Amino acid sequence: MVYKDEYLKWLNSDVVDSVTKKELELLTDEKEIEDRFYKNLEFGTGGLRGVLGAGSNRMNIYTVSKATQGFAKYLNDTETDPSICIAYDSRNMSKEFADTVASVLSANKIKVYLYDSLRPVPMLSFAVRHKKASGGIVITASHNPKEYNGYKVYGADGAQIAGDAADTILSNIESCHIFDDIKTMPLGEAEEKGRLIYIGKEVDEEYYDKVSSLVVRKDFVKENAKDLSIIYTPLHGSGNIPVRTMLDRLGFSDVVIVPEQEHPDGNFPTAPYPNPENKDVFDLAIELAKDVSPDLIFGTDPDCDRIGVVVRMEDGEYTVLTGNQVGALLTDYMLGGRQELGLLDKKDTVVKTIVTTDMADTICDAYGAEVMDVLTGFKYVGEKIKEFNKTKSNNYVFGFEESYGYLAGDFVRDKDAVIASVLIAEMALYHKSKGKNLYEALQDLYKEYGYYKEDQVALEMKGKDGQEKIISIISNLRENSPKEIGGVLVSKIEDYELSIAKDIKAGKETEILLPKSNVIKLILEDGSWVVVRPSGTEPKMKIYIAVKGDNKEDSNNKLKSLTKAAEDLIVG
Numbered sequence: 001m002v003y004k005d006e007y008l009k010w011l012n013s014d015v016v017d018s019v020t021k022k023e024l025e026l027l028t029d030e031k032e033i034e035d036r037f038y039k040n041l042e043f044g045t046g047g048l049r050g051v052l053g054a055g056s057n058r059m060n061i062y063t064v065s066k067a068t069q070g071f072a073k074y075l076n077d078t079e080t081d082p083s084i085c086i087a088y089d090s091r092n093m094s095k096e097f098a099d100t101v102a103s104v105l106s107a108n109k110i111k112v113y114l115y116d117s118l119r120p121v122p123m124l125s126f127a128v129r130h131k132k133a134s135g136g137i138v139i140t141a142s143h144n145p146k147e148y149n150g151y152k153v154y155g156a157d158g159a160q161i162a163g164d165a166a167d168t169i170l171s172n173i174e175s176c177h178i179f180d181d182i183k184t185m186p187l188g189e190a191e192e193k194g195r196l197i198y199i200g201k202e203v204d205e206e207y208y209d210k211v212s213s214l215v216v217r218k219d220f221v222k223e224n225a226k227d228l229s230i231i232y233t234p235l236h237g238s239g240n241i242p243v244r245t246m247l248d249r250l251g252f253s254d255v256v257i258v259p260e261q262e263h264p265d266g267n268f269p270t271a272p273y274p275n276p277e278n279k280d281v282f283d284l285a286i287e288l289a290k291d292v293s294p295d296l297i298f299g300t301d302p303d304c305d306r307i308g309v310v311v312r313m314e315d316g317e318y319t320v321l322t323g324n325q326v327g328a329l330l331t332d333y334m335l336g337g338r339q340e341l342g343l344l345d346k347k348d349t350v351v352k353t354i355v356t357t358d359m360a361d362t363i364c365d366a367y368g369a370e371v372m373d374v375l376t377g378f379k380y381v382g383e384k385i386k387e388f389n390k391t392k393s394n395n396y397v398f399g400f401e402e403s404y405g406y407l408a409g410d411f412v413r414d415k416d417a418v419i420a421s422v423l424i425a426e427m428a429l430y431h432k433s434k435g436k437n438l439y440e441a442l443q444d445l446y447k448e449y450g451y452y453k454e455d456q457v458a459l460e461m462k463g464k465d466g467q468e469k470i471i472s473i474i475s476n477l478r479e480n481s482p483k484e485i486g487g488v489l490v491s492k493i494e495d496y497e498l499s500i501a502k503d504i505k506a507g508k509e510t511e512i513l514l515p516k517s518n519v520i521k522l523i524l525e526d527g528s529w530v531v532v533r534p535s536g537t538e539p540k541m542k543i544y545i546a547v548k549g550d551n552k553e554d555s556n557n558k559l560k561s562l563t564k565a566a567e568d569l570i571v572g
Contacts, residue, residue, distance in 0.1 A: 003037040006056055010037075015179040016062070023054045035463050043067055043170045046160045046379070049141050049150030052093055056178065059093070059141075059149045061100045065182045067151060068101045070173030071137075072108035072183075074165070079134050083111035085199070087124035088139035089238045089303040090264035091149050094118070097139045099187060101151075106190035107183035110134075116198045118238045118264060120304030122416035125158040126207045127199060129411060135161070140303035143275035146267050159382025159413035163515065204242070210411045211246055211419055216337035220433075221426050225251030228429045229294040231285050232421075233258040235274045236265040237302030242418045252425050256292050258285050261299075268302070276301055276308025277404055279320045285310065286318045295437060296428040300417040305378075306404040307417040309424060311439040324357035324454045325442055326424070327400035331360050332445060333427040334398050334408065335367040344368070351384045351399040353377070354496075354514075354521060355531050355544040359445070359452035360400075366449070370394060375496065375517050376533065378405055382413035402454065402544070450548050451555040455563050457543040458535070459571060470534045470541045473570060477520055477532060485522065485530060486565030494521040528558065530566045543570060 010016055011024055027033050036055030041048055041063045048067055050059045075082035084105055088098035095118075102112045113131050115124075121138050128136040136154035144150075153169070155161045161169070176182075190196035215221050230247065232255055234240035240262060247255050260270050261284060268274045271281040276299045285297050289312075297310035297318070309321045321329075331350055338344040348369040352360050353376045364371045372394075374380035381399040388394045389410060400406045405415030408423060431441040446452075461469050481493050493502045496519040499512045519533040531544040545563045549555025 003034045006037040007033055010054065010056075013179050020054045020060065020062075031463075038464055040174075043070075043173050044166070046377070047137075047151045047153040049144070049148065051147050052149055059097075059151075061096065062178055064097045064100050064151060065104050065184070066176055066178045067173055068104040068137075069108070069176050069182050070171075071153060071169050072105055072110055073172045073176070074169045075110055075134055076108060081111070082134040083113065083131065085113040085115075085124060085127040085131055085133045085136040086138070087115045087119045087121070087127070087136070089118055089120070090236060090266055091139070091141060091302060092146060092266035093149055094139045094266070097149065097151065098137075101137055101139070102187060102190065102196055103184045104182060106187070106193075106195040107185035109195070111194075112190065112196045113199050114196060116200050119204075120238045120242060120300075120416075120418060121152070122305060122412045122414055122418060123204070123207055123242065125154060125412045125414045125416075126210070127203050128154055128156065129158040129413075130203055130206055131199075132156075138303070142303050143273070143277075143301040143306060145273050154414075157382065157386050157413055159386070160377070160379035162377075162379050162383070207411075208242075208246060208249065210409065211422060212249060214409050214419060214422065215250065215426060216334060216341075216423070217426065217430065221250055221429065224429055224433065225425075226253050228252060228296065228425060228432060229254045229256075229292065230425060231256050231258065231288055231292055231294045231297045233261045233282070233285050233297075233299040234304070235261050235271050235276070235281055235299050235301060236263065236268050237274065237300060237304055238264065239300035239304030239417060239421075240264070242304065243300060243421045246418055246422050247425060250422060250425075256288065256294070258288055258299075260284050274302050276306055277320070277323070279310075282308070282310050282318070282320060289318065295432055296425065298421060298424060300421065301404075304417045305415045307406070307420045307424065308404055309438065311437055311442075313439050319439070321438065321442070322454065323400070323402040323404040324359065324452070326404070327352070327402070327406060328357060328359045328363060328445055328452070329427060329438060329442060330400065330406060330420075330423060331363050331398060333430065334423070335363065335369055338397070339367060345395055346370075347393070347395045348397045349384075349388070349394040350397055351381045353380070353401045354494075354519070355533075356400065356402045357452050357454055358527075358546065358548070359449055362449045362452075363445070369397070375514050376401065376519070378407070378415045379413075380515075381407065381415075385410050385413060402456070446552070451550065451552055452546070452548050453555040453559045454544070454546045455559055456545070457563065457567060458540045459543070460540050462539045466539050471518075473541060474518055474520065474532055474534065477570060482522065482569055485524060485569055486562050488524045488526055488528065488562075490522050491525045492523040494523070496520070524562075528562055530562070532570060543567065
């Protein structure tokens, strides 16, 4: 039992503090001990994410220190004068982990720029580029429950690291002993030696100015912003100050904050699963709407990289728009605005992920703009921005993914809910001037471009057994590809692990020119599709389903039927 040996090492180590040892001593469930120690917390392409607690497979100061020591080696091996920006959100232990990271990096003679209080993920991405740093680290677990925290690593371009860099850092971490090889330095000493500098409002101001520049119809917003009524909830996270600051600067003065969710709180008392994809997190906002009657409701997740939008339907009830729906609305709004201002160009490009709505393709076709698909993960959108800036081949206009992430501009290289909040408010204001809310504007898009509908099924599979099951299910799907799903023939199979796209009818194979990823996409004869992939951040297997119908009822029926058929096929 290797896991038991590792457990005993932690209990007997002189380095491990007494509180951690006490936590370990109180463990009585053997399966719990195994889950905490059967492996090291995995460092993926984006960094770490896991449950808080003692153990090699948990988020704690020791696993964070080890990851940082490995990253420090990478920086010192590849840079002559490395520097790193650090930010953290409102989660439990986020500040402590940020201080731990700063301590380890400083001890390794790496200059550290540490935010003086919590900030959103996108502001960290901006700071890396603004400071011309070697990279960045942000302590967050995004929209996971309170039991989680995480550690995202960014490159010098402000995008999450990927590819060879991630592989090298992982190798460094694996060769580092969690107790014996860690260097640390008190933060006071680091500050005295000039290795630690705190970031304050001066960088915030630069960021806010850049966000302001993204407003599409500037004169229209300046004259009319006061007329839009907004309810906003930061869901106990880091978006409260920056989102409100930007709305106020642009003249959106009629903004009401959900009071119970205004202040940072890592326990998320009103939203146990603080994900703006879930309507439950907006219960308080919708209750408040009965008195306020807003034009728009939106909320940002704890690290403020995702945003959810709530609108009132024709029956007076409220609904949360999907990430695909908001992305389609923004795609149409931004391209339409560029067209109106005479800025639309054939090189204009929207970047989306392979699990994101095809409605964006249809909208872009109508405007003569281009669409590019990338793998799931916003770092791949960031890579495209970098490529476009270098080659001048395309104009990056907008990027989005179905999981509520959006980005305009190139000064941030991750999804940005501060930017998105501004653009969504502007878009809602524009449609209000035409006598419509965003729900009604969406219905117009369906009538013009087709009734696209998407869904996602997330199957939780925790622990070692769960991870093995996910791998087994996807491997079986790869080896025994279905000929039909729900009575509709499979016309194409895209296997991103093998980098092969098979056209069944033509009997041809083509290469997929994207990085390898354990993802399979099954495209049906009627244009519908199913994608299966393991989650990169949670113990879940995800199934994505997309259809296009002749009308609302037809698309709903198709989606319901295909979702059931896909679940039956994949999990039985």
